Amino acid sequence: MFLCMRTIGIIGSTGAIGKCLASYFKNENYIEAGRSLETSGNHIYLDLSDFRSVCDFINRISLENIALLFLNSGTFEVKKYTIDGYEYNFMVNAFSPYYIAKKILSLKPNCRIVLTSSISILHAKQDLDPKHWKRIYRNTKLIEYLLFKELEKEFPNAICYAHPGIVPSKLSFGLHSKVIRGWIKHFGNTIESGTECLIQASTLSSCNSSWVSPSGFLSLRGKPKLKKLKLKKVLKEEIKQNILKIEKELEEKYGI
Numbered sequence: 001m002f003l004c005m006r007t008i009g010i011i012g013s014t015g016a017i018g019k020c021l022a023s024y025f026k027n028e029n030y031i032e033a034g035r036s037l038e039t040s041g042n043h044i045y046l047d048l049s050d051f052r053s054v055c056d057f058i059n060r061i062s063l064e065n066i067a068l069l070f071l072n073s074g075t076f077e078v079k080k081y082t083i084d085g086y087e088y089n090f091m092v093n094a095f096s097p098y099y100i101a102k103k104i105l106s107l108k109p110n111c112r113i114v115l116t117s118s119i120s121i122l123h124a125k126q127d128l129d130p131k132h133w134k135r136i137y138r139n140t141k142l143i144e145y146l147l148f149k150e151l152e153k154e155f156p157n158a159i160c161y162a163h164p165g166i167v168p169s170k171l172s173f174g175l176h177s178k179v180i181r182g183w184i185k186h187f188g189n190t191i192e193s194g195t196e197c198l199i200q201a202s203t204l205s206s207c208n209s210s211w212v213s214p215s216g217f218l219s220l221r222g223k224p225k226l227k228k229l230k231l232k233k234v235l236k237e238e239i240k241q242n243i244l245k246i247e248k249e250l251e252e253k254y255g256i
């Protein structure tokens with residue numbers, strides 16, 4: 001009997017955590033996607049700020065027997081907009097990962113999705129006002145998480161969540177002051193332990209209202225542990241409607 005090998009997809013494989021994740025799966029059939037990769041072999045060019053690139057990625061990955069998809073990208077940009085005129089952080093951190101997961105799950109309902117979330121969502125608001133740009137990373141990560149919780153209603157047990165702790169990376173250094181950067185370098189979680197949180201999340205049969213995050217103080221560092229995520233928020237109706245509107249606008253514009 002012909003058995004089709006499972007494919008593992010990693011979005012955000014070029015960053016600190018993503019590189020470690022890709023090396024963990026190096027002996028498996030895996031595909032990496034990111035802006036700094038050219039489409040060839042197991043690499044797919046993907047710019048999450050560009051809807052056409054997002055659709056090309058979905059078309060390409062849906063040809064695979066995709067069993068596990070890591071959504072591990074993240075950005076923090078100040079006062080930047082996408083080519084379609086939407087707020088950049090919102091598109092990269094929330095809308096595009098959600099759109100990809102939604103489309104992939106509708107094509108491959110047995111695919112397991114692992115979302116790299118962040119502890120910063122606990123102190124975030126569903127506020128996308130670019131005037132509050134200092135909080136735009138955590139606010140867009142919160143909206144991302146809440147969008148995935150909505151998706152879970154349609155695809156129960158398909159999505160697992162992880163928080164890697166505070167790990168030295170381009171992203172975490174860009175978000176914090178010099179003093180905090182020094183702290184992260186010396187006392188932050190190791191990239192390996194942070195990555196282990198994602199790997200453990202991928203093996204769970206369901207996450208319910210939990211995520212895999214470091215066991216230590218404030219979940220900043222330590223060994224991976226399944227913890228209850230005490231977040232009572234639900235996606236605001238106004239944001240839900242706005243996302244549906246953006247989806248429709250983009251699909252019409254790009255003929256999807």
Ligand SMILES: NC(=O)c1ccc[n+]([C@@H]2O[C@H](COP(=O)([O-])OP(=O)(O)OC[C@H]3O[C@@H](n4cnc5c(N)ncnc54)[C@H](OP(=O)(O)O)[C@@H]3O)[C@@H](O)[C@H]2O)c1
Pocket residue numbers: 011012013014015016017018033034035036046047048049071072073074075092116117118119141163164165166167168169170171172
């Ligand atoms: N580091 C931490 O302390 C920490 C804490 C909590 C959660 N996280 C989460 O962990 C994940 C990985 O972050 P990291 O710390 O490893 O950061 P990182 O080293 O800066 O990596 C970020 C990744 O996101 C990708 N990315 C950024 N903009 C993109 C775009 N427009 N299109 C496609 N890919 C894009 C980058 O790829 P290219 O730039 O090559 O395109 C890179 O692979 C993120 O989801 C982040 O929110 C990190």
